[in-house]
Amino acid sequence: MIERYARPEMTAIWSPETKFRIWFEIEAHATMALAEIGVVPREAAQIVWEKGSAATFDVARIDAIEREVKHDVIAFLTHLAEIVGPEARFVHQGMTSSDVLDTCFNVQLTRAADLLLADLDALLAALERRAFEYKLTPTIGRSHGIHAEPTTFGLKLAQAYAEFDRCRSRLVAARAEIATCAISGAVGTFANIDPRVEEYVAEKLGLTPEPVSTQVIPRDRHAMFFATLGVIASSIERLATEVRHLQRSEVLEAEEYFSPGQKGSSAMPHKRNPVLTENLTGLARMVRSYALPAMENVALWHERDISHSSVERMIGPDATVTLDFALARLTGVMDKLVVYPETMQNNLDRLGGLVHSQRVLLALTQKGVSREDSYRLVQRNAMPVWRGEGDFLTLLKADPEVSAKMSDAEIAECFDLGYHLKQVDTIFTRVFGRA
Numbered sequence: 001m002i003e004r005y006a007r008p009e010m011t012a013i014w015s016p017e018t019k020f021r022i023w024f025e026i027e028a029h030a031t032m033a034l035a036e037i038g039v040v041p042r043e044a045a046q047i048v049w050e051k052g053s054a055a056t057f058d059v060a061r062i063d064a065i066e067r068e069v070k071h072d073v074i075a076f077l078t079h080l081a082e083i084v085g086p087e088a089r090f091v092h093q094g095m096t097s098s099d100v101l102d103t104c105f106n107v108q109l110t111r112a113a114d115l116l117l118a119d120l121d122a123l124l125a126a127l128e129r130r131a132f133e134y135k136l137t138p139t140i141g142r143s144h145g146i147h148a149e150p151t152t153f154g155l156k157l158a159q160a161y162a163e164f165d166r167c168r169s170r171l172v173a174a175r176a177e178i179a180t181c182a183i184s185g186a187v188g189t190f191a192n193i194d195p196r197v198e199e200y201v202a203e204k205l206g207l208t209p210e211p212v213s214t215q216v217i218p219r220d221r222h223a224m225f226f227a228t229l230g231v232i233a234s235s236i237e238r239l240a241t242e243v244r245h246l247q248r249s250e251v252l253e254a255e256e257y258f259s260p261g262q263k264g265s266s267a268m269p270h271k272r273n274p275v276l277t278e279n280l281t282g283l284a285r286m287v288r289s290y291a292l293p294a295m296e297n298v299a300l301w302h303e304r305d306i307s308h309s310s311v312e313r314m315i316g317p318d319a320t321v322t323l324d325f326a327l328a329r330l331t332g333v334m335d336k337l338v339v340y341p342e343t344m345q346n347n348l349d350r351l352g353g354l355v356h357s358q359r360v361l362l363a364l365t366q367k368g369v370s371r372e373d374s375y376r377l378v379q380r381n382a383m384p385v386w387r388g389e390g391d392f393l394t395l396l397k398a399d400p401e402v403s404a405k406m407s408d409a410e411i412a413e414c415f416d417l418g419y420h421l422k423q424v425d426t427i428f429t430r431v432f433g434r435a
Contacts, residue, residue, distance in 0.1 A: 033200035094193030226294035233287035
Protein backbone atom coordinates (compact mmCIF):
# COMPACT_ATOMS: atom_id res chain seq x y z
CA MET A 1 0.00 0.00 0.00
CA ILE A 2 1.19 3.50 -0.86
CA GLU A 3 0.04 6.05 1.73
CA ARG A 4 -0.46 8.65 -1.01
CA TYR A 5 -3.18 6.50 -2.57
CA ALA A 6 -4.80 5.11 0.57
CA ARG A 7 -7.76 6.06 2.75
CA PRO A 8 -7.89 5.19 6.45
CA GLU A 9 -11.03 3.06 6.61
CA MET A 10 -9.91 0.68 3.88
CA THR A 11 -6.33 0.63 5.13
CA ALA A 12 -7.52 -0.35 8.61
CA ILE A 13 -9.03 -3.58 7.24
CA TRP A 14 -5.52 -4.76 6.37
CA SER A 15 -3.70 -3.67 9.52
CA PRO A 16 -2.01 -6.34 11.68
CA GLU A 17 -4.27 -5.36 14.56
CA THR A 18 -7.40 -6.05 12.50
CA LYS A 19 -5.98 -9.31 11.17
CA PHE A 20 -5.15 -10.64 14.62
CA ARG A 21 -8.53 -9.58 15.96
CA ILE A 22 -10.23 -11.57 13.18
CA TRP A 23 -7.94 -14.53 13.85
CA PHE A 24 -8.99 -14.44 17.48
CA GLU A 25 -12.68 -14.29 16.59
CA ILE A 26 -12.32 -17.32 14.31
CA GLU A 27 -10.51 -19.30 16.97
CA ALA A 28 -12.81 -18.19 19.78
CA HIS A 29 -16.00 -18.88 17.83
CA ALA A 30 -14.65 -22.31 16.89
CA THR A 31 -13.88 -23.02 20.54
CA MET A 32 -17.39 -21.94 21.55
CA ALA A 33 -18.83 -24.23 18.88
CA LEU A 34 -16.75 -27.11 20.21
CA ALA A 35 -18.16 -26.37 23.66
CA GLU A 36 -21.69 -26.40 22.23
CA ILE A 37 -21.20 -29.95 20.97
CA GLY A 38 -19.42 -31.10 24.11
CA VAL A 39 -15.85 -31.45 22.82
CA VAL A 40 -14.32 -28.84 25.14
CA PRO A 41 -15.48 -27.47 28.51
CA ARG A 42 -17.94 -24.61 28.18
CA GLU A 43 -16.20 -22.71 30.98
CA ALA A 44 -12.89 -22.88 29.12
CA ALA A 45 -14.46 -21.59 25.91
CA GLN A 46 -16.00 -18.71 27.85
CA ILE A 47 -12.66 -17.80 29.40
CA VAL A 48 -11.00 -17.83 25.97
CA TRP A 49 -13.69 -15.51 24.64
CA GLU A 50 -13.68 -13.10 27.58
CA LYS A 51 -9.92 -12.78 28.00
CA GLY A 52 -9.24 -12.55 24.27
CA SER A 53 -12.01 -10.03 23.69
CA ALA A 54 -10.61 -7.77 26.39
CA ALA A 55 -7.02 -8.07 25.20
CA THR A 56 -4.99 -5.86 22.91
CA PHE A 57 -2.83 -8.17 20.84
CA ASP A 58 0.83 -7.18 20.85
CA VAL A 59 1.92 -7.14 17.23
CA ALA A 60 5.59 -6.75 18.14
CA ARG A 61 5.37 -9.73 20.48
CA ILE A 62 3.73 -11.90 17.83
CA ASP A 63 6.38 -10.87 15.31
CA ALA A 64 9.12 -11.75 17.78
CA ILE A 65 7.67 -15.20 18.34
CA GLU A 66 7.31 -15.72 14.60
CA ARG A 67 10.98 -14.93 14.06
CA GLU A 68 11.74 -17.90 16.29
CA VAL A 69 9.07 -20.42 15.27
CA LYS A 70 8.89 -19.36 11.60
CA HIS A 71 5.09 -19.78 11.56
CA ASP A 72 2.63 -16.91 11.79
CA VAL A 73 -0.41 -18.77 13.13
CA ILE A 74 1.63 -20.63 15.76
CA ALA A 75 3.13 -17.32 16.81
CA PHE A 76 -0.33 -15.87 17.28
CA LEU A 77 -1.58 -18.92 19.19
CA THR A 78 1.46 -18.75 21.47
CA HIS A 79 0.72 -15.10 22.24
CA LEU A 80 -2.96 -15.90 22.76
CA ALA A 81 -1.97 -18.55 25.28
CA GLU A 82 0.06 -15.93 27.14
CA ILE A 83 -3.14 -13.88 27.43
CA VAL A 84 -5.67 -16.64 28.09
CA GLY A 85 -3.70 -19.02 30.26
CA PRO A 86 -4.22 -22.82 30.64
CA GLU A 87 -7.59 -22.78 28.86
CA ALA A 88 -5.77 -21.91 25.62
CA ARG A 89 -5.05 -25.62 25.19
CA PHE A 90 -8.62 -25.98 23.91
CA VAL A 91 -8.06 -23.43 21.15
CA HIS A 92 -7.40 -24.59 17.57
CA GLN A 93 -8.72 -28.10 18.30
CA GLY A 94 -8.76 -30.07 15.02
CA MET A 95 -8.05 -26.95 12.98
CA THR A 96 -5.28 -26.15 10.54
CA SER A 97 -3.63 -22.84 9.73
CA SER A 98 -5.54 -22.45 6.49
CA ASP A 99 -8.81 -22.51 8.40
CA VAL A 100 -7.71 -19.31 10.10
CA LEU A 101 -5.87 -17.68 7.21
CA ASP A 102 -8.43 -18.33 4.48
CA THR A 103 -11.45 -17.46 6.58
CA CYS A 104 -9.77 -14.26 7.76
CA PHE A 105 -8.81 -13.30 4.21
CA ASN A 106 -12.40 -13.71 3.09
CA VAL A 107 -13.66 -11.64 6.01
CA GLN A 108 -11.27 -8.88 4.99
CA LEU A 109 -12.32 -9.09 1.34
CA THR A 110 -16.02 -8.92 2.19
CA ARG A 111 -15.41 -5.88 4.41
CA ALA A 112 -13.40 -4.30 1.61
CA ALA A 113 -16.21 -5.06 -0.84
CA ASP A 114 -18.69 -3.29 1.44
CA LEU A 115 -16.54 -0.14 1.36
CA LEU A 116 -16.15 -0.38 -2.40
CA LEU A 117 -19.91 -0.74 -2.82
CA ALA A 118 -20.37 2.43 -0.79
CA ASP A 119 -17.79 4.12 -3.03
CA LEU A 120 -19.72 3.05 -6.11
CA ASP A 121 -22.96 4.36 -4.62
CA ALA A 122 -21.36 7.77 -4.13
CA LEU A 123 -20.02 7.79 -7.68
CA LEU A 124 -23.38 6.74 -9.10
CA ALA A 125 -25.11 9.55 -7.21
CA ALA A 126 -22.68 12.11 -8.64
CA LEU A 127 -23.06 10.77 -12.18
CA GLU A 128 -26.84 10.77 -11.96
CA ARG A 129 -26.96 14.34 -10.71
CA ARG A 130 -24.64 15.62 -13.43
CA ALA A 131 -26.38 13.57 -16.14
CA PHE A 132 -29.71 15.23 -15.42
CA GLU A 133 -28.00 18.60 -15.17
CA TYR A 134 -26.74 18.25 -18.75
CA LYS A 135 -29.45 15.97 -20.07
CA LEU A 136 -30.25 18.15 -23.10
CA THR A 137 -26.92 19.95 -23.51
CA PRO A 138 -25.90 19.26 -27.12
CA THR A 139 -22.38 18.08 -27.81
CA ILE A 140 -20.65 16.29 -30.61
CA GLY A 141 -20.36 12.53 -30.49
CA ARG A 142 -17.08 11.21 -31.80
CA SER A 143 -16.09 7.94 -33.39
CA HIS A 144 -12.39 7.24 -33.98
CA GLY A 145 -11.88 10.63 -32.30
CA ILE A 146 -13.58 12.31 -35.29
CA HIS A 147 -16.82 14.31 -35.22
CA ALA A 148 -19.69 11.91 -35.90
CA GLU A 149 -23.22 13.04 -34.96
CA PRO A 150 -24.75 15.16 -32.19
CA THR A 151 -25.48 13.69 -28.78
CA THR A 152 -25.85 15.30 -25.35
CA PHE A 153 -23.39 15.58 -22.51
CA GLY A 154 -26.07 14.09 -20.28
CA LEU A 155 -26.09 10.98 -22.44
CA LYS A 156 -22.33 10.65 -22.05
CA LEU A 157 -22.79 10.69 -18.29
CA ALA A 158 -25.78 8.35 -18.48
CA GLN A 159 -23.57 5.84 -20.27
CA ALA A 160 -21.01 6.09 -17.48
CA TYR A 161 -23.76 5.65 -14.88
CA ALA A 162 -25.05 2.51 -16.59
CA GLU A 163 -21.53 1.09 -16.78
CA PHE A 164 -20.79 1.67 -13.10
CA ASP A 165 -24.21 0.32 -12.19
CA ARG A 166 -23.18 -2.91 -13.92
CA CYS A 167 -19.90 -2.75 -12.00
CA ARG A 168 -21.85 -2.55 -8.79
CA SER A 169 -23.92 -5.62 -9.66
CA ARG A 170 -20.74 -7.54 -10.48
CA LEU A 171 -19.18 -6.56 -7.16
CA VAL A 172 -22.28 -7.65 -5.26
CA ALA A 173 -21.97 -11.06 -6.94
CA ALA A 174 -18.20 -11.20 -6.31
CA ARG A 175 -18.76 -10.36 -2.65
CA ALA A 176 -21.27 -13.18 -2.31
CA GLU A 177 -18.86 -15.58 -3.98
CA ILE A 178 -15.94 -14.68 -1.74
CA ALA A 179 -17.90 -14.69 1.53
CA THR A 180 -17.18 -18.30 2.47
CA CYS A 181 -15.66 -19.92 5.55
CA ALA A 182 -13.47 -23.02 5.90
CA ILE A 183 -13.03 -24.76 9.24
CA SER A 184 -12.47 -28.27 7.93
CA GLY A 185 -9.04 -29.27 9.24
CA ALA A 186 -6.16 -30.95 7.46
CA VAL A 187 -6.92 -31.69 3.77
CA GLY A 188 -10.50 -30.56 4.40
CA THR A 189 -11.99 -33.88 5.55
CA PHE A 190 -13.41 -32.74 8.92
CA ALA A 191 -11.70 -35.82 10.40
CA ASN A 192 -10.71 -33.96 13.56
CA ILE A 193 -13.39 -31.28 13.71
CA ASP A 194 -17.14 -31.46 13.36
CA PRO A 195 -18.70 -29.67 10.34
CA ARG A 196 -21.05 -27.99 12.80
CA VAL A 197 -18.10 -25.92 14.00
CA GLU A 198 -17.64 -24.51 10.51
CA GLU A 199 -21.34 -23.69 10.29
CA TYR A 200 -21.22 -21.94 13.66
CA VAL A 201 -18.17 -19.84 12.79
CA ALA A 202 -19.59 -18.98 9.37
CA GLU A 203 -22.82 -17.72 10.89
CA LYS A 204 -21.00 -15.62 13.48
CA LEU A 205 -18.80 -13.99 10.83
CA GLY A 206 -21.54 -13.43 8.25
CA LEU A 207 -20.12 -16.03 5.86
CA THR A 208 -21.34 -19.30 4.36
CA PRO A 209 -19.59 -22.67 4.74
CA GLU A 210 -17.33 -23.64 1.84
CA PRO A 211 -18.83 -26.82 0.31
CA VAL A 212 -15.43 -28.44 -0.35
CA SER A 213 -12.41 -26.64 1.01
CA THR A 214 -9.64 -29.28 0.57
CA GLN A 215 -7.86 -27.44 3.42
CA VAL A 216 -7.89 -24.20 1.39
CA ILE A 217 -10.82 -22.27 0.01
CA PRO A 218 -10.73 -22.74 -3.78
CA ARG A 219 -8.98 -19.80 -5.41
CA ASP A 220 -11.34 -19.53 -8.38
CA ARG A 221 -13.47 -17.48 -5.99
CA HIS A 222 -10.63 -15.06 -5.39
CA ALA A 223 -9.77 -14.93 -9.08
CA MET A 224 -13.31 -13.79 -9.83
CA PHE A 225 -13.18 -11.21 -7.05
CA PHE A 226 -9.95 -9.60 -8.25
CA ALA A 227 -11.05 -9.82 -11.87
CA THR A 228 -14.15 -7.87 -10.90
CA LEU A 229 -11.97 -5.21 -9.29
CA GLY A 230 -10.01 -5.08 -12.54
CA VAL A 231 -13.16 -4.52 -14.58
CA ILE A 232 -14.21 -1.70 -12.26
CA ALA A 233 -10.76 -0.17 -12.70
CA SER A 234 -11.17 -0.38 -16.47
CA SER A 235 -14.45 1.51 -16.24
CA ILE A 236 -12.71 4.14 -14.13
CA GLU A 237 -10.08 4.52 -16.82
CA ARG A 238 -12.70 4.79 -19.56
CA LEU A 239 -14.40 7.74 -17.89
CA ALA A 240 -11.08 9.29 -16.87
CA THR A 241 -9.86 9.08 -20.46
CA GLU A 242 -13.02 10.80 -21.69
CA VAL A 243 -12.42 13.68 -19.30
CA ARG A 244 -8.78 13.90 -20.36
CA HIS A 245 -9.76 14.17 -24.03
CA LEU A 246 -12.46 16.73 -23.32
CA GLN A 247 -9.94 18.87 -21.44
CA ARG A 248 -7.48 19.07 -24.34
CA SER A 249 -6.91 22.68 -25.41
CA GLU A 250 -8.29 22.00 -28.90
CA VAL A 251 -11.51 20.61 -27.38
CA LEU A 252 -12.01 22.11 -23.89
CA GLU A 253 -15.61 21.03 -23.51
CA ALA A 254 -15.07 20.05 -19.87
CA GLU A 255 -12.20 20.07 -17.41
CA GLU A 256 -11.23 19.09 -13.91
CA TYR A 257 -11.94 21.68 -11.25
CA PHE A 258 -8.90 23.91 -10.72
CA SER A 259 -8.86 25.15 -7.16
CA PRO A 260 -7.65 28.60 -6.01
CA GLY A 261 -3.92 28.52 -5.49
CA GLN A 262 -3.46 25.35 -7.53
CA LYS A 263 -0.47 25.23 -9.88
CA GLY A 264 -0.48 23.33 -13.16
CA SER A 265 3.16 23.42 -14.16
CA SER A 266 6.48 24.30 -12.56
CA ALA A 267 7.56 25.96 -15.83
CA MET A 268 4.38 27.28 -17.51
CA PRO A 269 2.06 29.31 -15.28
CA HIS A 270 -0.85 29.07 -17.74
CA LYS A 271 -1.22 25.28 -17.50
CA ARG A 272 -4.35 23.56 -16.14
CA ASN A 273 -3.57 19.88 -16.55
CA PRO A 274 -5.92 16.88 -16.10
CA VAL A 275 -3.70 15.47 -13.37
CA LEU A 276 -6.44 13.69 -11.43
CA THR A 277 -7.76 11.72 -14.38
CA GLU A 278 -4.23 10.96 -15.55
CA ASN A 279 -3.57 9.63 -12.05
CA LEU A 280 -6.73 7.52 -12.29
CA THR A 281 -5.50 6.02 -15.55
CA GLY A 282 -2.31 4.91 -13.81
CA LEU A 283 -4.12 3.55 -10.75
CA ALA A 284 -6.46 1.56 -13.00
CA ARG A 285 -3.46 -0.11 -14.59
CA MET A 286 -2.26 -1.20 -11.16
CA VAL A 287 -5.61 -2.62 -10.05
CA ARG A 288 -5.91 -4.59 -13.29
CA SER A 289 -2.41 -5.96 -12.80
CA TYR A 290 -3.53 -7.71 -9.61
CA ALA A 291 -6.12 -9.82 -11.45
CA LEU A 292 -3.59 -11.99 -13.29
CA PRO A 293 -1.72 -13.31 -10.21
CA ALA A 294 -5.10 -14.03 -8.60
CA MET A 295 -5.95 -16.20 -11.60
CA GLU A 296 -2.56 -17.90 -11.43
CA ASN A 297 -3.30 -18.74 -7.78
CA VAL A 298 -6.14 -21.05 -8.81
CA ALA A 299 -3.85 -23.94 -9.76
CA LEU A 300 -2.53 -25.06 -6.37
CA TRP A 301 -0.91 -28.45 -5.81
CA HIS A 302 -3.25 -31.24 -4.70
CA GLU A 303 -5.22 -30.31 -1.56
CA ARG A 304 -3.00 -27.38 -0.63
CA ASP A 305 0.21 -25.48 -1.12
CA ILE A 306 1.16 -21.91 -0.16
CA SER A 307 2.28 -20.51 -3.50
CA HIS A 308 -0.78 -18.25 -3.33
CA SER A 309 0.02 -16.88 0.12
CA SER A 310 2.70 -14.32 -0.71
CA VAL A 311 0.64 -13.13 -3.67
CA GLU A 312 -2.45 -12.51 -1.59
CA ARG A 313 -0.55 -10.70 1.15
CA MET A 314 0.23 -8.12 -1.54
CA ILE A 315 -2.77 -8.02 -3.85
CA GLY A 316 -5.41 -8.13 -1.11
CA PRO A 317 -4.49 -4.80 0.45
CA ASP A 318 -3.07 -3.19 -2.68
CA ALA A 319 -6.00 -3.87 -5.00
CA THR A 320 -8.74 -2.90 -2.57
CA VAL A 321 -6.96 0.15 -1.11
CA THR A 322 -6.04 1.45 -4.57
CA LEU A 323 -9.51 0.93 -6.00
CA ASP A 324 -11.12 2.56 -2.97
CA PHE A 325 -8.94 5.62 -3.47
CA ALA A 326 -9.57 5.69 -7.22
CA LEU A 327 -13.34 5.52 -6.87
CA ALA A 328 -13.34 8.33 -4.33
CA ARG A 329 -11.09 10.45 -6.56
CA LEU A 330 -13.28 9.85 -9.61
CA THR A 331 -16.36 10.82 -7.61
CA GLY A 332 -14.69 14.09 -6.69
CA VAL A 333 -13.73 14.74 -10.32
CA MET A 334 -17.26 14.18 -11.59
CA ASP A 335 -18.87 16.06 -8.75
CA LYS A 336 -16.83 19.20 -9.49
CA LEU A 337 -16.33 18.75 -13.23
CA VAL A 338 -16.40 22.12 -15.01
CA VAL A 339 -18.55 21.92 -18.14
CA TYR A 340 -18.57 24.38 -21.07
CA PRO A 341 -21.85 24.08 -23.05
CA GLU A 342 -20.95 27.02 -25.31
CA THR A 343 -17.72 25.36 -26.35
CA MET A 344 -19.66 22.19 -27.03
CA GLN A 345 -21.97 24.13 -29.35
CA ASN A 346 -19.01 25.83 -31.04
CA ASN A 347 -17.37 22.47 -31.66
CA LEU A 348 -20.64 21.12 -33.02
CA ASP A 349 -20.63 23.93 -35.57
CA ARG A 350 -16.95 23.62 -36.52
CA LEU A 351 -17.50 21.32 -39.48
CA GLY A 352 -20.07 23.51 -41.17
CA GLY A 353 -23.01 21.17 -40.73
CA LEU A 354 -21.28 17.94 -41.78
CA VAL A 355 -22.60 16.24 -38.65
CA HIS A 356 -26.00 16.10 -40.37
CA SER A 357 -24.74 14.14 -43.39
CA GLN A 358 -26.50 10.89 -42.47
CA ARG A 359 -29.86 12.57 -42.24
CA VAL A 360 -29.44 14.03 -45.75
CA LEU A 361 -28.38 10.61 -46.98
CA LEU A 362 -31.50 8.98 -45.53
CA ALA A 363 -33.77 11.75 -46.83
CA LEU A 364 -32.49 11.21 -50.38
CA THR A 365 -33.18 7.48 -50.15
CA GLN A 366 -36.74 8.32 -49.07
CA LYS A 367 -37.03 10.37 -52.26
CA GLY A 368 -36.24 7.34 -54.41
CA VAL A 369 -32.48 7.75 -54.84
CA SER A 370 -30.46 4.56 -54.40
CA ARG A 371 -28.34 4.34 -51.30
CA GLU A 372 -25.17 4.24 -53.39
CA ASP A 373 -26.10 7.38 -55.32
CA SER A 374 -27.32 9.12 -52.16
CA TYR A 375 -23.99 8.42 -50.49
CA ARG A 376 -22.12 9.72 -53.54
CA LEU A 377 -24.11 12.96 -53.65
CA VAL A 378 -23.72 13.67 -49.94
CA GLN A 379 -20.03 12.83 -49.87
CA ARG A 380 -19.40 14.94 -52.98
CA ASN A 381 -20.67 18.00 -51.11
CA ALA A 382 -19.16 17.02 -47.79
CA MET A 383 -15.54 16.73 -48.86
CA PRO A 384 -15.05 20.39 -49.83
CA VAL A 385 -16.50 21.43 -46.46
CA TRP A 386 -14.10 19.02 -44.75
CA ARG A 387 -11.29 20.92 -46.44
CA GLY A 388 -12.74 24.24 -45.27
CA GLU A 389 -14.17 25.18 -48.66
CA GLY A 390 -17.73 26.28 -48.03
CA ASP A 391 -20.83 25.45 -46.03
CA PHE A 392 -22.52 22.05 -46.27
CA LEU A 393 -26.10 23.34 -46.41
CA THR A 394 -25.26 25.91 -49.09
CA LEU A 395 -23.45 23.38 -51.25
CA LEU A 396 -26.30 20.87 -51.01
CA LYS A 397 -28.86 23.48 -52.05
CA ALA A 398 -26.65 24.41 -55.01
CA ASP A 399 -26.20 20.82 -56.19
CA PRO A 400 -28.64 20.22 -59.06
CA GLU A 401 -28.90 16.47 -58.43
CA VAL A 402 -29.82 17.06 -54.80
CA SER A 403 -32.18 19.95 -55.45
CA ALA A 404 -33.92 17.88 -58.10
CA LYS A 405 -35.06 15.54 -55.37
CA MET A 406 -35.38 17.81 -52.30
CA SER A 407 -36.60 21.39 -51.83
CA ASP A 408 -34.47 23.92 -49.95
CA ALA A 409 -36.83 23.61 -46.98
CA GLU A 410 -36.53 19.83 -46.97
CA ILE A 411 -32.75 20.06 -47.10
CA ALA A 412 -32.69 22.64 -44.28
CA GLU A 413 -34.96 20.44 -42.16
CA CYS A 414 -32.19 17.81 -42.15
CA PHE A 415 -30.04 20.26 -40.18
CA ASP A 416 -32.35 20.43 -37.15
CA LEU A 417 -30.25 19.69 -34.07
CA GLY A 418 -33.30 18.78 -32.03
CA TYR A 419 -33.87 15.75 -34.27
CA HIS A 420 -30.92 14.02 -32.60
CA LEU A 421 -32.25 14.61 -29.10
CA LYS A 422 -35.74 13.20 -29.49
CA GLN A 423 -34.98 9.88 -27.79
CA VAL A 424 -33.01 11.25 -24.84
CA ASP A 425 -35.96 10.72 -22.49
CA THR A 426 -36.27 7.12 -23.65
CA ILE A 427 -32.62 6.41 -22.90
CA PHE A 428 -32.75 8.18 -19.52
CA THR A 429 -35.81 6.14 -18.56
CA ARG A 430 -33.93 2.96 -19.44
CA VAL A 431 -30.93 3.98 -17.37
CA PHE A 432 -32.44 5.80 -14.39
CA GLY A 433 -36.05 4.61 -14.42
CA ARG A 434 -37.16 8.19 -14.99
CA ALA A 435 -36.75 10.99 -17.47
